[in-house]
Amino acid sequence: MSTVLYITANPKQVSASYSLTVGEEFLKAYTEKNPKDNIVRIDLYKDNIPQIDEDVFSGWGKLEGGQEFSSLNANESSKVSRIDQLCNQFIEAEKYIFVTPMWNLLFPPLVKAYIDTIVIAGKTFKYTAEGPAGLLENKKALHIQATGGVYSEGPSQDYDFASKYLNGIMNFIGVNDFQKLYIEGFSQYPERADEIKQKAITTAKNLATIF
Numbered sequence: 001m002s003t004v005l006y007i008t009a010n011p012k013q014v015s016a017s018y019s020l021t022v023g024e025e026f027l028k029a030y031t032e033k034n035p036k037d038n039i040v041r042i043d044l045y046k047d048n049i050p051q052i053d054e055d056v057f058s059g060w061g062k063l064e065g066g067q068e069f070s071s072l073n074a075n076e077s078s079k080v081s082r083i084d085q086l087c088n089q090f091i092e093a094e095k096y097i098f099v100t101p102m103w104n105l106l107f108p109p110l111v112k113a114y115i116d117t118i119v120i121a122g123k124t125f126k127y128t129a130e131g132p133a134g135l136l137e138n139k140k141a142l143h144i145q146a147t148g149g150v151y152s153e154g155p156s157q158d159y160d161f162a163s164k165y166l167n168g169i170m171n172f173i174g175v176n177d178f179q180k181l182y183i184e185g186f187s188q189y190p191e192r193a194d195e196i197k198q199k200a201i202t203t204a205k206n207l208a209t210i211f
């Protein structure tokens with residue numbers, strides 16, 4: 001049995017979002033194939049995702065300086081412990097599904113805030129004399145991304161920063177199996193929107209049986 005984190009970052013309703021619609025179809029097919037797996041939903045627009053701010057730095061600073069956790073003030077302790085909880089949850093899972101829209105060539109900013117909670121030195125990566133090394137092993141990730149343009153091929157390929165970054169950051173912490181599912185071209189080919197969505201759903205269902 002695997003624990004699967006289903007991580008979404010979209011303030012829209014599922015029915016109004018291509019990525020969430022395809023993501024739900026993926027999840028349905030995945031759950032049918034793997035009924036015993038534990039699916040944990042993380043909605044970055046609803047869940048508490050602390051940003052690394054002054055409280056976090058001062059809290060971390062106190063702990064690194066050898067002070068007890070009880071010496072942290074209320075803001076420091078709530079943010080530091082939530083970051084710890086999110087990082088532990090990520091470490092304990094086996095599979096990750098990121099479902100995001102492309103916004104201005106990247107994903108929504110809460111995805112970066114979430115990444116800042118899971119990429120923690122000593123927990124998910126470490127520095128060695130040869131450079132950084134990921135500490136996670138035997139995990140896999142999937143990025144389901146909806147875009148108005150086409151980024152999987154053609155002239156905009158170089159601008160697919162979101163998937164490239166997610167792939168890079170997953171590799172950085174040791175998640176080397178990274179797959180992508182593009183749902184793309186809604187603005188470029190508006191007349192083909194339904195066809196693009198249906199094709200992506202078929203791809204998602206097939207992928208779900210082997211992910």
Ligand SMILES: Cc1cc2nc3c(=O)[nH]c(=O)nc-3n(C[C@H](O)[C@H](O)[C@H](O)COP(=O)(O)O)c2cc1C
Nearest residue numbers: 017018019020101102103104105146147148149186
């Ligand atoms: C704020 C904003 C910025 C966007 N920027 C891009 C972009 O840089 N490139 C692109 O191809 N589409 C862009 N789009 C279009 C979305 O990627 C497209 O509508 C996609 O379907 C959104 O995913 P969703 O349907 O799951 O919400 C943008 C949309 C919004 C709302």
